[in-house]
Amino acid sequence: MSDETIIYTHTDEAPLLATYSFLPIISAYAAKAGVQVETRDISLAGRIIAQFPERLSAEQRIDDHLAELGELATKPEANIIKLPNISASVPQLKAAIKELQEQGYDLPAYPENPQTDEEREVRAKYDRVKGSAVNPVLREGNSDRRAPASVKNYAKAHPHRMGAWTPESKTNVATMGEHDFRSNELSVVVESDDTLRIEHVAADGATTVLKDDVKVLAGEVVDGTYMDVAALRRFLTEQIARAKADDVLFSVHLKATMMKVSDPIIFGHAVQAFFPTLFEQYGEQLAAAGISPNDGLGGLLSAVADLPDGDAIKAAVEQGLAEGPRMAMVDSDKGITNLHVPSDVIIDASMPAMIRTSGHMWGPDGEEDDTLAVIPDSSYAGVYQTVIDDCRANGAFDPATMGSVPNVGLMAKAAEEYGSHDKTFEVPAAGTVRVVDSAGNVLMEHEVQPGDIWRACQTKDEPIRDWVKLAVTRARATGAPAVFWLDETRAHDANLIAKVKTYLADHDTDGLTIEIMAPAEATAYSLERIRRGEDTISVTGNVLRDYNTDLFPILELGTSAKMLSVVPLMNGGGLFETGAGGSAPKHVQQLVKENYLRWDSLGEFFALAASFEHLATTRGNARAQVLADTLDRATGTFLNEDKSPTRRIGGIDNRGSHFYLALYWAQELSTQTDDAELAAAFGPLAEKLAEQEQTIVDELLAVQGSPADIGGYFRPDPAKADAVMRPSKTLNDALASF
Template sequence: MATIIYTHTDEAPLLATYSFLPIIQAYAAKAGVEVETRDISLAGRILAQFPERLTEEQRVADHLAELGELATKPEANIIKLPNISASTPQLKAAVKELQEKGYDLPDYPEHPQTEDEKDARAKYDKVKGSAVNPVLREGNSDRRAPAAVKGYAKKYPHRMGEWKSDSKTTVTTMDGGDFFSNEQSVVLDAADTLSIVHVGADGTETVLKDALPVEAGEVVDATFMSVAALRRFLTEQIARAKADDVLFSVHLKATMMKVSDPIVFGHAVQAFFPTLFEQYGAQLAEAGISPNDGLGALMSAVDSLPDGEAIKASVKQGLADGPRMAMVDDRKGITNLHVPSDVIIDASMPAMIRIGGHMWGPDGQEDDCLAVIPDSSYAGVYAAVIEDCKAHGAYDPATMGSVPNVGLMARKAEEYGSHDKTFEIADAGTVVVRNAAGETLMSHEVEPGDIWRACQTKDEPIRDWVKLAVTRARASGSPAIFWLDENRAHDANLIKKIEAYLPEHDTDGLTIEVMTPAEATTYSVERIRKGEDTISVTGNVLRDYNTDLFPILEVGTSAKMLSIVPLMNGGGLFETGAGGSAPKHVQQLIEQNYLRWDSLGEFFALAASFEHLAGYADNRGAKVLADTLDAATATFLEEDKSPTRKIGGIDNRGSHFYLALYWAQELAKQTADTDLAKVFAPLAEKLAAEEETIVSELNAVQGSPADVGGYFRPQDDKADQVMRPSTTLNEALASL
């Protein structure tokens, strides 16, 4: 039987899986397709690290490693739902929940001293941040809005906030001392083994990273952010926001950039509360309270300190003395600096742009803001969009074009592969990158606290990326723009490779150009306003940013995107959109038994997965499932069966019922496989006849609290009961 792997992940996508997966498995089985699950949730990944501490019943296999190996094989067919890229506070919360459930896990050691603590910290660090994506992404990304979604957005445009020409909202970024300005880059002529060494002022050498293998043609970069320059910049921007009377907001990626960005975030916390850390910094550090974990963790932990009340008073005074801060939840007093994973740049900046350049202030009202993006590598993208909106107003989803993306991400490409090569420097000196012969390839003079990092981009993924860009340009007829800046060391090397590899392809009649990210943004948004499409061909971080920025403006969310990753060895990885709004949806389910998560991304990924399987396994039934699911999804959109905005209408569970109904109807009337049609005809009739009853059963549970048995690790029986409350629908599926 042909097999698809459907991933068991986190938060709202996981809860939705309890409702949708039984439908998928029931339908697929009739076409000879088996849909299996693998647990890559944060809780599952944690438990997989500590088998020796768990009972046999508690142990969880390392499914992520298993899928990483599968991704290198031609038979791979993986549907990957959004998962938590854990910040340290999220990791600690997950560990606490699992401990309370009876799992014998060690606490997360902030400052490991013993060998056991160091071992535990190393295992937890494997789980933290973007632990999943680099393992599964053995191919480059092809991400775009499906025609049905784009058509729906044009027919039923989502609301956009008004942009005013005198808006004070702006982006600010460092003009020196950051990762961009300090970057060095080399291309390896031959395979080699590198080392990263810190050379102290007295000549003492400390190996930071040893035995780092590299391939011929590989691009290796090294850079650092000066902590002195960062602190000057942050202090200046806090004063600027106060003087301009705008909301102060910091936008980072403290999840994917799990080593560097939490440190930058911590400096923002310290810069905003200088008096607090001057007076109590040593006491906080001694108690293991890190500003990198955010203001929320600090406030939760200080009650146990002798000066706890004074520290709280100092925080309150700091908020009063500083500029008004952008809020995550003004009703609960959760600020921009409370939790490093609360304000993630690729979700927070598009949302701000979409509502007219505003964020929410402490008074519960929208207002202009100063968007602080310390590293200048990509800040110009958001600055260009904001300046365009000031000049021309908000975009119109009913007429605007699209910006699909071809993203370089295979084999841990670029910054997202830097985690094991990122270091907070302890002592002044020089960090050098050497080859096996002991020759220095790159070097930087550093000071204590500087954030130094190296990253790699292998040649084969770059070749594949160029090929994919040409393929998409040819298929779509749209211009393909490589977003690269020749003034950045890494980009300059990529431009040389592009110039070498483009002639290998037929580019006659195609528009393929290289522009800086800011120039490419301006070019793309000018075309958007004319209703024209432009393919953004980007590196890994901009891939992440652009596939949220433009979809949120175009179709209201990035969760409805079609994301296909053609794996380089022939398999397929199908991703289902973003999960940035997942936490608030879980909260609403717990409080009101209403899940607003929209599974449309899952529908598109599933159809693409069936389509891929049909070709690879020569499975006619899979092809029928793909075609009928596409048709059912079109009906689903036309009938507007996504979850309603307010309690009382259908939620995620109701949307799954309607997808099941329309899919069964399409299967029943198709002629490509009459046996399948006969199987699904009775089901289609039953679901249609019982529509009112099923919707009533699904909606009847709304309004009361729901218990799924855990946030990070729900109990299957409880989650099943909550997410499958219609006996009539359950019995109809069982009849298959």
Template sequence: MTDSTIIYTHTDEAPALATYSFLPIIEAYASKAGVEVETRDISLAGRVIAAVSDLLPEDQRAADALAELGELAKRPEANIIKLPNVSASVPQLKAVIAELREQGYDLPDYPEDPQTDEERDVRARYDKVKGSAVNPVLREGNSDRRAPASVKNYAKSHPHSMGAWSSDSKTKVATMGVDDFRSNEKSVTLEADDTLRVELVGDDGSTTVLRESIPVLAGEIVDATNINVAALREFLTAQIAQAKADDVLFSVHLKATMMKVSDPIIFGHVVRAFFPKTFAQYGADLAAAGLSPNDGLGGILAGIESLSNAAEIKASFDAELADGPALAMVDSDKGITNLHVPSDVIVDASMPAMIRTSGHMWGPDGQEADTLAVIPDSSYAGVYQVVIDDCKANGAFDPSTMGSVPNVGLMAQKAEEYGSHDKTFEIPATGTVRVLSSAGAVLLEHTVAQGDIWRACQTKDVPIRDWVKLAVNRARASGDPAVFWLDADRAHDAQLIAKVQQYLGEHDTEGLDIRIMSPVEATQLSVERLRQGLDTISVTGNVLRDYNTDLFPILELGTSAKMLSVVPLINGGGLFETGAGGSAPKHVQQLVKENYLRWDSLGEFFALVPSLEQYATATGNTKAQVLADALDRATASFLEHDRSPGRKLGTIDNRGSHFYLALYWAQELAQQSEDSELAGAFAPLAQKLSDAEQTIVDELLAVQGQPADLGGYYQPDPQKAAKIMRPSTTFNEALASF
């Protein structure tokens, strides 16, 4: 890798498959402009192999590409295009290990209950791969996410479907409000560099060290909080009864991928609360068999088959399913409920989809129905309730007239806000958790009971200062109000507000509309302006960044995958993320079933433009800028001609959309006047692709409808995947000869 290389990441599921089709186009076009493009494998499979690489045979080892890119992100020459990746839950982690073992990798099993030093070492390695392990490493800058003008204009002229809302809809959000993470939060700003220690002082006088060393910097905000599990169980039991009384679907919405310790535990409590009789009678049997409710109902049902009383346990689950409220479904045809897999119903994607669909989710009868959406922690549950109330009062939003809510998100240098995995604990004994300075002073403390979930997080000062600067710059560039979504009554936010007010003083804000409002108030303002066709910049912490960059784009654009997502890195350089659309496992399932990939690569097209622009600026390569400008125009043509993947067989899918992007890009390059050499190079290709358009489309359509063998889900066979994703011989030959 040179100091002027674009790194295109190889990730997971649908984005990874799309890469097999789109990357050859990028490489062919970039080579004509002297632009270097390399790939790095940060897929879940690649990260698992890297985590235990030194334990594998020499020929199975792999470098830690994520660590390499993490170091690159701290340097001014960084130019990384980052596609969505899997944030692995425990079931997913076990699945990828099993698949890699089937492919011949000599991987150790995931130790459920490590007993030896060797097992503890393996468990620690695998645990580093779990959850949102990629983003904190690469995000050495704050987030700037917005809908490009071309996408917004397309959505207005081609509005997507929106379900009708009724004023008497029974859909609502249920949240704790007391004894939860928000209400128990305490926060402090450190005056000097230090090393903190976390310990549990038991009521019996014992002291257990939970975390020996947490390095902190001067000006860093440190939070701690806990959720009271007894109160959580009482709350969940009440909501299950309420859903049945109101005759609505019961659903729970968590973030079991990012919050990979706390939310799976909470999910497990939901499963227990829904099936109290079953766990009272058979809980010991399930635990003895290594079956945990934290992994979901699906894992339990799959695992009980070997038990002698499997039929009894299954009958008990069925009886309580029949007796309880109707469960919201992930796939009603297959009987997959909201409680089957913790990573199936992620709040930032599931709630906007429900709001877009009349406030409905799918029931076990295959019909839509009003829903009680349970979001236990109250930190941001009110945001969704405001939008639901607005839709009840004013009807569905109109994509043809509504405004936009771009986002400036605080995420640099692992700005946590929600509690980091290595500082989250299920409390083993009743007592007091204390966060101590190196001098032994108690900075934060909580009284806890056995089973409570306690967590701490850190937010460094430098990213906060950069976040404020980015918000001011966006407000000045757009002329729109910039609203910091911060609640003065929340401990963490109160510390942030003090810093925001201080750092705003470092900028010329004359004539700018910059406000600080609680998330509920900010949501109310934003939706009012949305209906007036006005834009409002949301300036948020890391969790709301995730929530808002799904919620508003799904309402505005029908998807969150079409966002421009730029991360200006603090030390210079850029990370260019390809939208917020997740890794789309359902798309992969459809491809395997009928050789049709619905993934929309528009986010990749958008990310490539600023990446090429940065390359041009860093290297002085004017051809790279010509490539970028032509791609920008080509993407507009792509949207005008509606070349995004269709939704059913017989229409072009992801591969067809890549062909049309290549055609329009070549045509723009052939017609541009800035670089006659490039124009001359691309003119024959543009003509060849144009002449062969129908042949290429026919070849792409011809493969649809048959099963596709990828040779692996988490790690497809590269040759099989390339063959599946590049089925047009005519198109392949045109690129090869070019």
């Protein structure tokens, strides 16, 4: 790999399909500036395949590209464009394994309850793949995420539809407030480099090491907490009764992808709480058959067909649905409920969508209605309740006038990766879970009961310093207030507040407004400014970074996929993320059904421009800067001409939007005056694309309406996917001759 190389990641679902169409354009244009574009496969299927080279043929093997990119991210030459990837729940992981097996890959089944050393080794490999396995590896820097001016201006000029709110809305958030992760949290700052261990001490004194060799650095913040599962079950039962009494839809909102260990367990408790009779009568039989409520109602219903009491179990499910409150639906036409699949209702996407739609979700009758949104852990539930209360009092937000809430997020070196790693445990027996240093000192401990969910996380000091620096930099660059969303009454946040105050003193903050507020208070402050059309930078930890960079963009822009997401890597490289992929599955389904891909690649356009600019700045490549500047202008034209994919078949889709971006970009390059040789090179292409515009559009539209065969969902066949995503021979020939 040369110093002037951009790594474009090969990921999953709609972003992957879009790559087949867009990457040939990128590669052709970049080559004229001496920039090489390479791909690395960090898709879910690719990550699975990389775990089992010994079982596969030479042609089937894939190197561990994620580990390779993780190493690259620590080097100054890193320039990585990272598209959205699947953060796999267990059902998604199982589905991907099944597809790969059907494609001829000799992969072992996912061991639900490993009993042998071999099964435990297989399970450990799969556990490295599931959940948010990619982001913590690549994110060697903190996050700077914001709406580009062109997108914000377009949203103001062409505001998206917002559902009306009334003071009578019965939509609310329900959260525990006690006996949960937030209220049980303990936090320490370690004084020197050390190696910690996490252990469980049973009531009889037997000690089991849950995790050893936990390396920490001086100044690192280490947290431990647990969810009291008995209290969780009482809470869930109460909220089910509350939704029934209030005659609102019942929904559960978790993060079963990022929180890949803790939240599927919580989800499973919600399934059991909603169907108490089912599990009282058939729980043992389901468990004996390896059917886990953690996988959701959908997995349960498909698996019980082979059980002797399968029909009776299905009848018990129907009885539970009839007796309980009306459940929010993922797809009411297909009967897919909020509790069908843990990864179907992800809090950071589902809550903003609900707020945008009058506080409504879809009910079993196919109609919208008020909803009780159950968010068990109270750490950040108040953020959503504050927004709901504001909308109830003041009505829906107006995208034509509202301000913006960009984000500076703490995430470098796996900061605050709560629940998504190997430091989360379902407690096996009553006793104490404690964190012990190498000298045997107990740093923190919790009394726990069987089934409680205990978890720890780490936040290193260097990323915190860098996070504060980035917050001051963005406040200085924009003039907007920067608010650290930290709660002094929470253990972890109290330690961060002390560090923030210390490190702010290292910077010139004269003339800047920098505040520290608890999340609900910071939300109210930001909403008040939003309604006045003013911007406020939210400076948050990792989880709130995830939540806020969906919440505010979905309200402001209608989507979070149009955000510019820059990660200045701490060792000088750049990571450029292209937006969220929450709607990607539905887009793939539509493509397969009617050869129409609605995915909007605007996030890829912004990331690419930032990547070229970084290359110009760090490598002195003047032509890369020309590519960046002209791409920015082309994207502005693209927005003004409204060439994003249309909402339905018959208009241009993702492939058409790529053609128009290529056209406008070539035109900008051919008329720019900074590089005459480059202008001359792109002149003929710009002329050819303009002359053949109607032919190309006709070729792209002609394929719509019939099923498309891409050869696989998790691992499409490259030849088939390329043929589907590049159906215009005229465009393909123009790029090839260029």
